[in-house]
Amino acid sequence: MNFSVIDILAFFGFIIFVVGFSLWVSRKKESDEDYFLAGRSLSWWVIGLSLIASNISSEHFIGQAGQGFREGVGLAIASWEWIAVFALIITALFLLPKFLRSGIYTMPEYLEYRYNKACRTFMSVCMLVFYVGVTIATVLYAGAIALESIFELPLIYGIWGIGIVAGVYTFYGGLKAVVWSDVIQGTTLLLGGLLITILGLNEIGGVQKFMELSEGRMHTVLPLDHPELPWLAVFFGGMWIPNLFYWGLNQFITQRTLGAKSIEEGQKGVLFGASLKLIIPFIIIVPGIMAFELYGNEINKPDEAFPVLIKNLLPTGLVGLMLAALFGATMSTLDSLLNSAATIFTIDIYKPFINKKAKSDQMVKVGKITTMVLMVIACLWAPIISSFEGGLYLFIQQYWGFLQSGVVVAFFMGMIWTKVPAGAALMAMILNFPIYGFFLWKFPDLPFLHSMALTLIIIVVLTTIYTLISPRTEFKEIPSINDETYVLSPLVKYWSIVLALLTVMMYIIFF
Numbered sequence: 001m002n003f004s005v006i007d008i009l010a011f012f013g014f015i016i017f018v019v020g021f022s023l024w025v026s027r028k029k030e031s032d033e034d035y036f037l038a039g040r041s042l043s044w045w046v047i048g049l050s051l052i053a054s055n056i057s058s059e060h061f062i063g064q065a066g067q068g069f070r071e072g073v074g075l076a077i078a079s080w081e082w083i084a085v086f087a088l089i090i091t092a093l094f095l096l097p098k099f100l101r102s103g104i105y106t107m108p109e110y111l112e113y114r115y116n117k118a119c120r121t122f123m124s125v126c127m128l129v130f131y132v133g134v135t136i137a138t139v140l141y142a143g144a145i146a147l148e149s150i151f152e153l154p155l156i157y158g159i160w161g162i163g164i165v166a167g168v169y170t171f172y173g174g175l176k177a178v179v180w181s182d183v184i185q186g187t188t189l190l191l192g193g194l195l196i197t198i199l200g201l202n203e204i205g206g207v208q209k210f211m212e213l214s215e216g217r218m219h220t221v222l223p224l225d226h227p228e229l230p231w232l233a234v235f236f237g238g239m240w241i242p243n244l245f246y247w248g249l250n251q252f253i254t255q256r257t258l259g260a261k262s263i264e265e266g267q268k269g270v271l272f273g274a275s276l277k278l279i280i281p282f283i284i285i286v287p288g289i290m291a292f293e294l295y296g297n298e299i300n301k302p303d304e305a306f307p308v309l310i311k312n313l314l315p316t317g318l319v320g321l322m323l324a325a326l327f328g329a330t331m332s333t334l335d336s337l338l339n340s341a342a343t344i345f346t347i348d349i350y351k352p353f354i355n356k357k358a359k360s361d362q363m364v365k366v367g368k369i370t371t372m373v374l375m376v377i378a379c380l381w382a383p384i385i386s387s388f389e390g391g392l393y394l395f396i397q398q399y400w401g402f403l404q405s406g407v408v409v410a411f412f413m414g415m416i417w418t419k420v421p422a423g424a425a426l427m428a429m430i431l432n433f434p435i436y437g438f439f440l441w442k443f444p445d446l447p448f449l450h451s452m453a454l455t456l457i458i459i460v461v462l463t464t465i466y467t468l469i470s471p472r473t474e475f476k477e478i479p480s481i482n483d484e485t486y487v488l489s490p491l492v493k494y495w496s497i498v499l500a501l502l503t504v505m506m507y508i509i510f511f
Contacts, residue, residue, distance in 0.1 A: 007320030015165065015325035018184050018331070022177040034052055039329045042179060042259045047269025050179040052276045053123055053186025053329075054336035060284055061193065061329060062142045063396075065309075066302035068288025074217025075510055078281035079234045080243075080397075082220075085503045087243035088274035089496045090255075091269040093488070095248045098415065100263045103481035105347045107251050113478045115413045115422035117352065123410075124348035126403050127251060127439075132339045134399050135252070136334065136378040143330030144382070145303065147323070153463065159382045162327065166334040167375035170342075171368050178335045184505045185328030190276070192325030193283030196306075199313040200290035213293045220510045228447055238449030241456055242397060246402040249411055252340040274499050278506065342370040398448045405456040406432030411461055419471035424463045431459055 042050075067077040104110050108127065112120035144158030153161075170178055204210045211218065220231050233239055247253055247270075260266030283307075292303035299308055310322050346367045351358050358366070406429035411422050413428075435458055439451035 004316045004320075007316070007318075007323070010318075010320035011324045011327070014188070014321070018181050018328060019165065019168070019416045021070055021184065022181040023172055025177070025180045033093055034064075040259050041261055041452070042256060042265070043261065044265045044268035044272060046179055046183055046271025047256050047260060049267065049350070050182035050336075051190065051253060051269065052254070053274075053332040054253065054281075055184035055333070056186070056189065056280060056284070056329065058231070061189075061326060062279075063147060063387055064284050064290065064302050065288030065306035066304070068217070068285040069292045069296075069299065069305035070300045071217075073222075073228065074214070075281065075285055076220050076222045076226075076229050078506075078510075079229060080238060080508055081277050081280045082503050083234065084237050084247060085274045085277050085499055087240070087247040088230065088270050088277065089255075089499060090244065091248040092202050092270040092274075092492065093496060095411075096257055096266050096270060097263050097340070097486050099254070099258060100260065100477050101480045101486065103286050104258065106344050107249050107254060108344065108348045109479075111410065111414075113476075115410075115425045115446060119425050119429070120421055121352075122346060122426060123407060124344050125138060127344055128341055128349075130400060130403060131252065132374055132378050133381065134396060136337045136341070136374070137382040137384070138396050139330055139333045139337065140378055140382040143327065143334075145307075145479050147327070155383065160331050161377050162334065163375050163379040164381075166331040167338060167372055170335040170338045171371045174364075174367070179259075179338050181328075181335060182256075182332045185325075185332040189325045189329040189332070190283065192322050195318070196287050196309055196313060196476035197283050197290075197323075199292065200287055202212065203294060203313060204290060205266060208295070210290065212509075214289050216290070217289045218510055220507055226447070227445070228449075230450070233447055233449035233453065235479055238447075238451070238453040238456075241408055241452050242400060242404050243414075245400075245408050249407055251344055252337050255336070255340050255343060263486060264489050264492060266497065267489075268495075271492065271495045271499065278499070278502060287496065292305065315471055338371045338374055341374050342367045345370045401436050401448055401452045401455070402433050404432070405436065405452055406430070409459045413460070413463055417467065418475065420463065420467050421470055421472040424466040424471065428463050429458045431462065435459065453482065 047393045051329040064077055064080070067073045083286065099107075099110060102110060102113060104113070106124070108120040108123040110121055140163055141155075143162045144153075144155050147153040147158040147161075150156050201207060201210055204213065221231050221234075224230050224232055229239075257266045257270060261271060287309055288302075288305045291299060291309050293314060295308050299305055310319070310326075314322055346363050350366050350370075351363065355362065410425040414425060432455060436451060436455045439446060439454060440448065443451070
């Protein structure tokens with residue numbers, strides 16, 4: 001593909017600006033709190049944009065657009081976005097106040113306050129393995145395959161190029177560099193997706209023509225026997241588990257909310273992110289459906305849908321900008337993952353087990369070294385992801401299922417039922433692996449969302465039995481960094497109600 005001078009300038013200019021600005025805003029760092037939580041100084045709009053930029057990466061543009069392209073899925077994949085709105089509301093109203101008042105740095109740290117160090121350590125180790133082995137590697141691979149599809153850049157060069165650029169400014173600037181790069185890149189990728197949607201609609205002949213051609217793919221509710229997204233799993237079952245885990249208990253996402261100025265500021269940031277979630281399907285999934293209508297004969301694999309749209313729709317001069325947007329989409333997720341993984345290792349593993357007397361500057365140094373080590377490991381592992389044939393997006397969702405149900409049970413049952421002991425929580429997280437693995441192995445045709453739901457039900461029953469037999473007898477107070485009485489603000493309450501109603505309306509319109 002031929003590039004104009006404008007394309008080249010747009011690409012390199014964008015990357016240089018993002019990296020330079022991120023390093024500049026994060027230049028003043030004095031403590032581990034500054035490095036890992038941006039000094040707990042983040043405003044709501046920064047949190048919201050950073051949440052979405054970290055979440056919506058190249059594996060969304062490649063993976064979700066690919067699912068939209070696939071026959072029998074289409075807009076139904078949007079449920080991952082719209083059920084997330086409800087999960088974000090629960091996070092804002094129920095989880096975030098507890099986490100911010102306790103002053104924690106990481107999600108596993110909360111488990112030690114509620115249970116014991118064993119629970120904290122088990123979750124920490126599992127999160128690190130899954131971040132590097134599943135999510136970081138998938139993000140790198142998705143970004144590299146986009147560059148390869150559009151610009152014929154060899155896969156291995158794309159993986160290492162993306163990894164090194166994101167690793168460098170994350171290494172230097174910590175969370176503050178990450179969130180500000182996310183703000184820039186998040187805005188750019190959303191605008192880029194909107195541009196592709198507009199150009200695609202124009203190519204097809206307008207909204208009405210698109211709806212006529214794509215009527216069979218514009219439904220969100222699929223049959224009960226659908227192999228991936230049966231309506232029972234979406235509305236009443238397994239889809240709620242990964243969403244509650246991802247948006248409320250996942251260090252990669254929650255770290256920017258833990259850096260909020262206040263509880264209300266964090267809540268507004270989460271709800272702002274939920275508001276953006278409502279429109280994501282129309283700039284990522286709908287283009288995948290357009291790709292089927294426009295270029296179905298040219299596309300061999302669903303994950304090629306979005307790259308083919310870029311190749312065919314963008315005029316000379318905008319190609320470089322879209323490349324920068326895709327590159328930035330990958331970096332915005334990768335930098336968050338690297339920073340969160342480094343935070344977990346430093347706070348939950350290094351300080352408790354390796355150097356209990358570690359000072360602030362030592363912890364920052366360890367966090368930086370960990371960032372680069374994890375980046376190298378992920379770059380070496382990323383090419384292996386290509387062997388998965390089910391699509392990138394489903395790869396992430398399916399394999400995180402080995403951890404999510406147990407963690408959700410440990411947190412939520414621990415918050416709701418004070419008698420749940422540490423042993424029950426640790427058992428819940430450990431048993432998730434064999435129980436979920438059994439369902440995948442013994443019932444391979446069962447939708448994995450059903451497998452997750454059944455896993456959760458079994459774990460809840462076992463945790464309840466354990467608690468009834470051996471309830472917790474010693475109670476310790478979860479720390480609080482302030483003595484202020486928390487009161488839910490009217491703005492947060494009504495914003496949550498409006499979001500819930502709008503989401504229900506989306507399902508009614510696209511039933």
